[in-house]
């Protein structure tokens with residue numbers, strides 16, 4: 001082991017720490033994605049179609065959030081309606 | 090009834106075939122009648138690592154297609170008469186492995202063998218899916234490196250949703266982590282994920298840690314499963330891992346930097 005390696009060994013935060021942090025985020029994201037029911041995307045489209053019958057909204061006006069913990073599943077549907085015309089003026 | 094074990098990973102080149110060869114030889118050496126199947130159709134590596142490449146006459150696909158029976162295709166190992174190799178073909182395309190065909194071969198092997206070890210190809214395509222579909226146990230071979238760990242986690246998702254056990258709501262596949270190409274020096278320098286890091290991320294049972302070792306290359310050069318090299322750390326680590334799989338309580342070794350030089354000599358004298 002060289003002198004340089006010796007000093008490097010003293011430094012606690014090496015690239016492995018960064019690797020671990022990145023992996024923890026990535027794996028959590030992958031797992032959440034895996035657990036999403038497959039019907040979500042179709043449902044999101046259907047909801048959007050219904051809303052667009054009444055209000056002109058953008059394609060991204062509806063967001064669907066799915067969460068799962070030990071004893072329940074929650075589905076959060078968020079619809080952003082356009083601002084009223086007078087406020088925009 | 091045989092127990093079916095898949096050696097899988099997602100990521101390529103992490104040591105699946107090395108592990109399949111060592112693990113199946115280790116089981117056979119302990120007296121268990123074991124068959125090891127190469128699912129890497131088109132590449133065919135297992136027979137080379139096992140050192141029986143010149144004895145291949147018929148292969149897995151021949152058996153599935155009914156062009157040969159199992160007894161004609163199975164190659165009995167010359168070093169251990171409890172071990173048989175079912176090689177992959179080099180020429181056929183992967184679709185030759187049908188779910189029914191693979192199932193029939195595994196069922197027939199199940200009648201006379203104790204263990205059937207399936208060496209999966211890399212990736213999550215058809216060949217890898219076929220290798221894991223009938224598994225009772227999975228050994229997920231992982232290197233301490235970001236893309237390998239991530240792929241292992243993906244493979245866990247596949248094992249728990251796409252296998253026969255998942256599809257029939259049977260008891261889930263038992264999943265074991267095997268960390269390979271581990272370098273305690275680089276871990277000590279903070280340059281490599283530690284066993285604890287990987288375990289924390291994947292939260293799996295640890296079956297073993299195989300150190301990075303020249304002995305693995307030597308073994309593959311010679312066509313000898315590395316577990317037969319009882320002197321090398323990698324060979325010993327594979328031996329330990331087999332014992333653990335069979336239920337023995339064996340402590341993990343080769344996790345810390347080997348003490349070298351003045352201090353260790355001093356310690357040895359004392």
Ligand SMILES: Nc1ncnc2c1ncn2[C@@H]1O[C@H](COP(=O)(O)OP(=O)(O)OP(=O)(O)O)[C@@H](O)[C@H]1O
Nearest residue numbers: 101102103104105106107211270300301302305306
């Ligand atoms: N513990 C180890 N120490 C050193 N080299 C290793 C170790 N394990 C595997 N290797 C080397 O890594 C390379 C890939 O190994 P192997 O063929 O077993 O991987 P694989 O996962 O089966 O690959 P593929 O995905 O292509 O099927 C080989 O050259 C092998 O010698």
Ligand SMILES: [Mg+2]
Nearest residue numbers: 105106129134
């Ligand atoms: Mg391989």
